[in-house]
Amino acid sequence: xxxxxxxxxxxxxxxxxxxxxxxxxxxxxxxxxxxxxxxxxxxxxxxxxxxxxxxxxxxxxxxxxxxxxxxxxxxxxxxxxxxxxxxxxxxxxxxxxxxxxxxxxxxxxxxxxxxxxxxxxxxxxxxxxxxxxxxxxxxxxxxxxxxxxxxxxxxxxxxxxxxxxxxxxxxxxxxxxxxxxxxx
Amino acid sequence: xxxxxxxxxxxxxxxxxxxxxxxxxxxxxxxxxxxxxxxxxxxxxxxxxxxxxxxxxxxxxxxxxxxxxxxxxxxxxxxxxxxxxxxxxxxxxxxxxxxxxxxxxxxxxxxxxxxxxxxxxxxxxxxxxxxxxxxxxxxxxxxxxxxxxxxxxxxxxxxxxxxxxxxxxxxxxxxxxxxxxxxxxxxxxxxxxxxxxxxxxxxxxxxxxxxxxxxxxxxxxxxxxxxxxxxxxxxxxxxxxxxxxxxxxxxxxxxxxxxxxxxxxxxxxxxxxxxxxxxxxxxxxxxxxxxxxxxxxxxxxxxxxxxxxxxxxxxxxxxxxxxxxxxxxxxxxxxxxxxxxxxxxxxxxxxxxxxxxxxxxxxxxxxxxxxxxxxxxxxxxxxxxxxxxxxxxxxxxxxxxxxxxxxxxxxxxxxxxxxxxxxxxxxxxxxxxxxxxxxxxxxxxxxxxxxxxxxxxxxxxxxxxxxxxxxxxxxxxxxxxxxxxxxxxxxxxxxxxxxxxxxxxxxxxxxxxxxxxxxxxxxxxxxxxxxxxxxxxxxxxxxxxxxxxxxx
Numbered sequence: 001x002x003x004x005x006x007x008x009x010x011x012x013x014x015x016x017x018x019x020x021x022x023x024x025x026x027x028x029x030x031x032x033x034x035x036x037x038x039x040x041x042x043x044x045x046x047x048x049x050x051x052x053x054x055x056x057x058x059x060x061x062x063x064x065x066x067x068x069x070x071x072x073x074x075x076x077x078x079x080x081x082x083x084x085x086x087x088x089x090x091x092x093x094x095x096x097x098x099x100x101x102x103x104x105x106x107x108x109x110x111x112x113x114x115x116x117x118x119x120x121x122x123x124x125x126x127x128x129x130x131x132x133x134x135x136x137x138x139x140x141x142x143x144x145x146x147x148x149x150x151x152x153x154x155x156x157x158x159x160x161x162x163x164x165x166x167x168x169x170x171x172x173x174x175x176x177x178x179x180x181x182x183x184x
Numbered sequence: 185x186x187x188x189x190x191x192x193x194x195x196x197x198x199x200x201x202x203x204x205x206x207x208x209x210x211x212x213x214x215x216x217x218x219x220x221x222x223x224x225x226x227x228x229x230x231x232x233x234x235x236x237x238x239x240x241x242x243x244x245x246x247x248x249x250x251x252x253x254x255x256x257x258x259x260x261x262x263x264x265x266x267x268x269x270x271x272x273x274x275x276x277x278x279x280x281x282x283x284x285x286x287x288x289x290x291x292x293x294x295x296x297x298x299x300x301x302x303x304x305x306x307x308x309x310x311x312x313x314x315x316x317x318x319x320x321x322x323x324x325x326x327x328x329x330x331x332x333x334x335x336x337x338x339x340x341x342x343x344x345x346x347x348x349x350x351x352x353x354x355x356x357x358x359x360x361x362x363x364x365x366x367x368x369x370x371x372x373x374x375x376x377x378x379x380x381x382x383x384x385x386x387x388x389x390x391x392x393x394x395x396x397x398x399x400x401x402x403x404x405x406x407x408x409x410x411x412x413x414x415x416x417x418x419x420x421x422x423x424x425x426x427x428x429x430x431x432x433x434x435x436x437x438x439x440x441x442x443x444x445x446x447x448x449x450x451x452x453x454x455x456x457x458x459x460x461x462x463x464x465x466x467x468x469x470x471x472x473x474x475x476x477x478x479x480x481x482x483x484x485x486x487x488x489x490x491x492x493x494x495x496x497x498x499x500x501x502x503x504x505x506x507x508x509x510x511x512x513x514x515x516x517x518x519x520x521x522x523x524x525x526x527x528x529x530x531x532x533x534x535x536x537x538x539x540x541x542x543x544x545x546x547x548x549x550x551x552x553x554x555x556x557x558x559x560x561x562x563x564x565x566x567x568x569x570x571x572x573x574x575x576x577x578x579x580x581x582x583x584x585x586x587x588x589x590x591x592x593x594x595x596x597x598x599x600x601x602x603x604x605x606x607x608x609x610x611x612x613x614x615x616x617x618x619x620x621x622x623x624x625x626x627x628x629x630x631x632x633x634x635x636x637x638x639x640x641x642x643x644x645x646x647x648x649x650x651x652x653x654x655x656x657x658x659x660x661x662x663x664x665x666x667x668x669x670x671x672x673x674x675x676x677x678x679x680x681x682x683x684x685x686x687x688x689x690x691x692x693x694x695x696x697x698x699x700x701x702x703x704x705x706x707x708x709x710x711x712x713x714x715x716x717x718x719x720x721x722x723x724x725x726x727x728x729x730x731x732x733x734x735x736x
Binding site for chain 1: 351355362
């Protein structure tokens with residue numbers, strides 16, 4: 001009888017460990033997937049910017065400096081490599097450059113009203129949103145994962161199997177936190 | 185997340201004391217609460233459907249046994265029927281008889297095992313039949329998906345040329361990212377009604393159906409909230425729940441259709457169409473049509489009834505005789521339908537509707553989670569309540585829409601309120617005050633008549649008369665959103681004050697005798713129908729049996 005109780009408890013423990021391990025694994029995959037999604041959206045923005053610059057070239061010849069700064073920021077963001085911090089900085093610089101650029105478009109009524117420009121604005125708007133939502137989903141996933149791996153009794157499983165806490169995607173300084181307003 | 189178009193100028197220009205979050209609640213908390221409510225109400229629904237099954241089984245039992253007896257009498261001529269079957273039948277008959285004796289002739293109550301045998305014998309056939317009908321319908325329609333009829337009403341793929349349609353596709357992609365799901369398919373309906381729904385079989389192959397009007401009227405962040413509500417709804421598993429819910433109606437409809445099939449072409453057509461989707465022909469849209477065909481007999485006159493009507497008009501000797509022959513079948517059918525109606529109206533539809541409402545609140549909370557912008561959803565709901573009234577696509581899709589049939593909010597009033605909102609931005613106006621103001625302004629305009637749009641018949645609750653709508657009132661949803669952080673003048677707290685509770689209790693107390701009377705009367709009628717059905721069926725089958733014996 002006693003043996004059976006011991007076996008039963010052990011079996012329950014093993015089943016629990018398996019379930020907890022699997023849940024942690026799936027949550028960790030979701031975090032990774034969410035991180036990859038941010039990359040996809042950032043790349044989308046990189047692809048969009050040449051179109052944007054080309055669309056306005058004819059109208060804004062004497063604003064060459066702004067156009068170049070956007071192009072440069074894009075190149076820097078693309079070359080930023082894998083390091084999270086330097087990438088975040090480069091992307092933030094790109095955001096700033098594009099928002100300055102879009103503010104400039106304001107001054108050209110003919111350009112602003114053109115079908116192509118409206119469509120590009122919508123693209124840019126949506127891309128910024130996608131980046132923001134991808135971050136939001138990433139942070140939500142991280143929160144869920146960290147909660148799952150940190151709470152008792154799952155933390156007893158998480159520790160030995162090497163589930164490290166994931167990091168939130170936080171903005172570095174207050175200047176970045178002020179969302180660039182693309183007023184059109 | 186914030187877009188260029190700030191639709192709440194009041195928040196930026198002057199920080200007026202707008203009634204802000206009342207009894208603040210986080211959206212995760214709201215989701216948990218609504219999930220719990222769904223579980224509770226689902227349990228009530230299951231109980232209610234089970235209770236509905238009992239009287240229906242009582243009505244179903246006599247014809248089932250009658251058919252069994254006739255079948256046995258016919259079979260006896262060709263094969264030897266084992267005597268055990270006859271013994272069992274006699275035993276069942278005598279135990280039922282003993283119970284009836286107790287009630288009619290004041291005989292002592294038979295022992296419990298006899299009662300149990302009788303109850304099992306009377307209830308089981310009906311319960312088994314209904315259960316399998318329901319299982320079959322559920323399996324069939326789960327495969328076919330929900331609300332497919334919407335895709336046949338001229339739904340089209342959004343064009344990439346049109347800026348507004350492009351925006352919709354973008355917004356759907358954004359919300360799919362926010363929810364961490366693959367992008368959903370989107371279809372547009374060129375409809376006057378401004379409404380949006382999610383249709384399909386599972387979260388993976390769900391399709392958003394948005395009417396063009398929504399794109400015309402809503403700002404970007406409002407559109408985002410609407411899409412987030414629908415994606416959240418699909419993600420929460422509402423499509424599955426919707427189909428299970430509808431399959432209950434369909435099982436009743438199928439029962440009615442099966443009974444009518446020998447008597448008329450319409451029921452046979454419905455069965456034929458059902459067989460077609462059974463063998464994987466046709467898609468979601470066909471499924472909706474079949475739902476309609478199966479249940480139309482429940483609301484309108486079915487084949488048996490129209491046949492009786494025709495006979496009565498003829499009023500010849502022959503047709504009178506025919507009516508006499510048909511009477512038991514007609515009566516059986518009628519009792520079944522009436523009992524279904526009474527029990528669904530009184531018993532299982534209200535909890536079903538309330539359960540579905542918790543899903544709407546849950547999807548609202550999910551939308552806030554995805555957009556982090558309760559204001560967007562609040563103002564979207566407010567706008568849609570004005571333009572979303574007339575639902576396209578019939579009742580098998582009506583509950584899938586974000587807003588239901590609006591009651592008493594004419595389009596002009598909604599527009600006027602929209603204008604007022606901009607005008608009185610920053611003032612402390614509740615929704616009710618706003619409506620009153622708008623109404624007054626409209627009335628002052630010369631020659632203007634406020635027309636309340638006609639109520640529509642094609643919503644799910646109208647299957648049985650519709651005491652409870654499947655959509656929560658907009659004002660209530662706005663109040664819940666206010667608790668989630670919307671700076672929206674919905675007025676008051678989302679929860680009832682003690683005074684409101686007291687008033688409600690008093691009203692209920694005053695009307696309860698009347699309610700009891702109505703419920704009691706309906707139940708009495710059902711009991712009488714069960715008894716009469718038993719008598720009629722017994723007589724009919726006695727005659728049939730005698731005829732079977734007479735035939736050499």
